[in-house]
Amino acid sequence: MSERWRTIVTTVENKPGVLARVASLFSRRGYNIHSLAVAPASDERFSRITFTVDVEGTPLDQVVKQLNKLINVVEIHELDPDQSVERELMLVTVRSDGRRRELMEIVEEFQAFVLNEGEECVMLSWSARPVRLDELEQRLRPFGIVELQRTGRVALPSLDR
Amino acid sequence: MSSNPTNGGEALVRSLEMQGVDVMFGLPGGAILPVYDSIIESSIRHVLVRHEQGAGHMAEGYAHATGRPGVAMVTSGPAATNIVTPLCDAYLDSVPMVCITGQVPLAAIGTDAFQECDTTGITMAVTKHNFLVTDAQDIPRIIHEAFHIATTGRPGPVLVDIPKDIVDPANPRSKMSWYEPTDADMELPGYAPLTAGDPALIGEAAKLIASAERPVLYVGGGVLKARAAEALLELAELLQIPVVTTLMARGAFPDRHELCLGMPGMHGNYTAVTAMQQADLLVSLGARFDDRVTGKLDGFAPDAKIIHVDIDPAELGKVRQYNVGIQGDCRLVIEELITATRALGADAQAERTQWRSMVSGWQEKFPLVYQDSAPGDRLKPQFVIEQLRDNNPADTILASGVGQHQMYASQYWKFDHPYTWINSGGLGTMGFSIPAAIGAKAGMPDRRVWAVDGDGCFQMTAQELVTATVENIPIKVALLNNSYLGMVRQWQEMFYDERFSEVHLSDTCPDYVKWAEAMGCEAIRVESPEEVAPAIAKANEINDRSVVIEFRTDARENVFPMVPSGKTNSEILVDPSQQGLLS
Numbered sequence: 001m002s003e004r005w006r007t008i009v010t011t012v013e014n015k016p017g018v019l020a021r022v023a024s025l026f027s028r029r030g031y032n033i034h035s036l037a038v039a040p041a042s043d044e045r046f047s048r049i050t051f052t053v054d055v056e057g058t059p060l061d062q063v064v065k066q067l068n069k070l071i072n073v074v075e076i077h078e079l080d081p082d083q084s085v086e087r088e089l090m091l092v093t094v095r096s097d098g099r100r101r102e103l104m105e106i107v108e109e110f111q112a113f114v115l116n117e118g119e120e121c122v123m124l125s126w127s128a129r130p131v132r133l134d135e136l137e138q139r140l141r142p143f144g145i146v147e148l149q150r151t152g153r154v155a156l157p158s159l160d161r
Numbered sequence: 162m163s164s165n166p167t168n169g170g171e172a173l174v175r176s177l178e179m180q181g182v183d184v185m186f187g188l189p190g191g192a193i194l195p196v197y198d199s200i201i202e203s204s205i206r207h208v209l210v211r212h213e214q215g216a217g218h219m220a221e222g223y224a225h226a227t228g229r230p231g232v233a234m235v236t237s238g239p240a241a242t243n244i245v246t247p248l249c250d251a252y253l254d255s256v257p258m259v260c261i262t263g264q265v266p267l268a269a270i271g272t273d274a275f276q277e278c279d280t281t282g283i284t285m286a287v288t289k290h291n292f293l294v295t296d297a298q299d300i301p302r303i304i305h306e307a308f309h310i311a312t313t314g315r316p317g318p319v320l321v322d323i324p325k326d327i328v329d330p331a332n333p334r335s336k337m338s339w340y341e342p343t344d345a346d347m348e349l350p351g352y353a354p355l356t357a358g359d360p361a362l363i364g365e366a367a368k369l370i371a372s373a374e375r376p377v378l379y380v381g382g383g384v385l386k387a388r389a390a391e392a393l394l395e396l397a398e399l400l401q402i403p404v405v406t407t408l409m410a411r412g413a414f415p416d417r418h419e420l421c422l423g424m425p426g427m428h429g430n431y432t433a434v435t436a437m438q439q440a441d442l443l444v445s446l447g448a449r450f451d452d453r454v455t456g457k458l459d460g461f462a463p464d465a466k467i468i469h470v471d472i473d474p475a476e477l478g479k480v481r482q483y484n485v486g487i488q489g490d491c492r493l494v495i496e497e498l499i500t501a502t503r504a505l506g507a508d509a510q511a512e513r514t515q516w517r518s519m520v521s522g523w524q525e526k527f528p529l530v531y532q533d534s535a536p537g538d539r540l541k542p543q544f545v546i547e548q549l550r551d552n553n554p555a556d557t558i559l560a561s562g563v564g565q566h567q568m569y570a571s572q573y574w575k576f577d578h579p580y581t582w583i584n585s586g587g588l589g590t591m592g593f594s595i596p597a598a599i600g601a602k603a604g605m606p607d608r609r610v611w612a613v614d615g616d617g618c619f620q621m622t623a624q625e626l627v628t629a630t631v632e633n634i635p636i637k638v639a640l641l642n643n644s645y646l647g648m649v650r651q652w653q654e655m656f657y658d659e660r661f662s663e664v665h666l667s668d669t670c671p672d673y674v675k676w677a678e679a680m681g682c683e684a685i686r687v688e689s690p691e692e693v694a695p696a697i698a699k700a701n702e703i704n705d706r707s708v709v710i711e712f713r714t715d716a717r718e719n720v721f722p723m724v725p726s727g728k729t730n731s732e733i734l735v736d737p738s739q740q741g742l743l744s
């Protein structure tokens with residue numbers, strides 16, 4: 001994983017406006033969010049916000065401390081890329097006209113899923129480490145990407161052995 | 162109010178009473194009407210302002226002077242937007258304040274209803290926290306939380322936005338059953354400010370101080386917020402280390418003390434600026450390395466190691482990397498530092514005679530100076546401040562506006578007591594002084610309160626003198642009228658080749674004496690030096706109404722010393738008469 005992006009996982013109170021507070025803080029202090037994923041945590045009173053920030057020009061320590069000052073932020077961790085598992089989901093519609101077999105070889109190689117097939121296009125889904133998604137995206141590009149949506153990464157700390 | 166509240170409006174007022182609120186500042190309107198009905202029966206004194214900005218600054222002035230949270234209450238929409246400036250002001254200066262705003266009924270939120278505005282959205286970035294209450298039953302708890310957040314950790318403004326239906330007894334949504342909220346009821350899982358410093362770090366800091374040959378105690382507003390002035394005096398005397406007090410900390414250490422170097426920064430005195438610049442250690446106590454103090458950052462105190470103490474961990478290392486960073490309440494940390502220093506023994510302290518003589522050498526060579534006015538010329542503003550200082554007791558509370566007059570006041574007054582200086586440091590809000598002085602006087606009715614104001618500032622908030630008259634909160638105003646937006650004029654003279662653009666107000670309009678009289682004040686115009694002291698004496702004899710003295714001051718006067726914006730503190734400009742002494 002490139003050093004430029006760091007993953008921060010926060011537990012916040014699951015209340016209206018909390019995401020706006022986080023977003024407002026980032027814009028006010030000039031921090032750059034690369035990706036953001038939000039969903040309720042297992043305990044419904046809380047939500048998890050996972051985001052990656054650009055650490056070039058944004059001191060990570062300040063991001064963490066300023067976020068921590070938000071009253072609704074309950075917990076905050078920076079995840080060490082070497083000691084965490086990261087995943088991201090991608091949905092992508094690719095042109096397949098005339099090169100279907102070639103495309104299916106790539107699908108197989110990456111073990112992606114075909115979700116939907118049209119006359120000229122195929123819709124794929126794949127979940128993997130973000131860098132691997134980048135690789136698949138690169139390989140699909142020559143076919144012609146019609147639409148692509150990534151979720152932003154989510155992460156959990158690796159388990160002790 | 163005697164019987165227990167049964168609706169949200171009564172519950173709100175009762176909740177404020179339970180927080181010990183004795184005075185609040187506000188102005189009613191549609192969305193907040195039901196609450197205003199409930200305060201008729203309340204023990205809380207409500208001060209009716211003339212503009213909501215005034216309510217906010219009064220709450221701030223009250224908080225600065227008393228140490229208790231200031232409370233303001235206004236209606237929705239334009240009233241809420243009118244109070245955004247004081248909220249931002251309180252946020253930047255860490256002033257504890259609770260602001261109640263009315264809101265349109267819950268069902269109308271989001272429909273662009275009459276006088277609806279997204280108050281919590283607008284104020285998110287200028288409050289420590291804000292709440293939108295959606296259930297009358299939550300009111301006692303949320304008010305308790307609001308005061309808790311405003312006054313603990315790093316203090317700051319908290320806003321509580323309350324839709325009309327949940328405080329309106331005519332609406333079933335306002336029904337609630339009363340309870341007395343306690344800390345245990347608070348639902349703040351993400352808020353637990355630390356106050357005690359890490360003992361290991363305090364030990365390290367004590368050693369670092371002991372080994373320093375050229376240390377300076379760099380004292381910021383956090384020392385006042387932590388009520389740590391006494392502890393600071395003890396620490397400074399124990400260590401015999403010179404002290405600078407920032408614009409927010411004037412009075413935290415007595416100006417008349419031999420260790421006090423006064424104010425550092427852009428308009429700080431030469432010795433305070435230079436001592437920091439030459440130091441080998443800065444012990445920052447509740448200060449935040451503001452750009453007005455550091456000048457150009459990469460040339461700031463180049464040889465200094467840094468001990469940084471602050472209750473807000475995000476301040477540690479935000480601007481300048483530290484050698485020892487201690488998160489904690491300034492009073493507790495200073496007390497522990499005293500203990501740790503004593504444990505090291507007097508012999509542990511490095512030799513500092515040379516440092517002290519360097520510092521006193523600068524003090525002798527570069528005192529604050531100005532030239533007396535020539536006969537027939539307008540008054541020198543510095544002279545006016547000196548006369549005010551010498552003709553008022555040391556515990557007089559001084560509230561200032563923003564501009565040259567603010568800098569003269571901070572430079573030339575002698576602050577010997579904490580909580581006697583009230584100003585807008587972080588936001589630099591013109592118009593702050595008159596409402597802030599009224600708020601201070603409302604909280605400290607037995608103290609003499611002077612506002613030092615500029616003519617530009619006066620024209621922004623003078624209408625609150627009507628409030629002072631009608632509510633019988635008499636203050637005194639020293640209006641330094643130079644007919645200019647003086648501070649901006651100074652920058653244009655010095656940095657824009659004297660190309661003056663939109664800084665001249667008017668030499669004749671308004672007539673401040675008539676205006677002040679129309680607002681119920683005693684008014685005096687002073688034009689010559691001999692009239693200054695008698696006018697102040699006369700003002701001090703009048704205690705049944707406010708007094709405005711208009712001092713006609715010299716527009717050509719500039720504030721020195723000055724570190725020009727973008728320059729390092731080593732490039733300080735002293736008074737032109739001293740400039741030749743700089744080597």
Ligand SMILES: Cc1ncc(C[n+]2csc(CCOP(=O)(O)OP(=O)(O)O)c2C)c(N)n1
Binds near residue numbers: 590
């Ligand atoms: C609300 C606001 N608007 C503009 C400014 C910019 N500003 C800073 S000082 C100043 C001039 C203040 O004039 P006056 O009150 O007459 O004080 P003086 O400098 O003349 O003593 C101005 C316009 C400000 N600080 N606040």
Ligand SMILES: [Mg+2]
Binds near residue numbers: 644
């Ligand atoms: Mg002026």
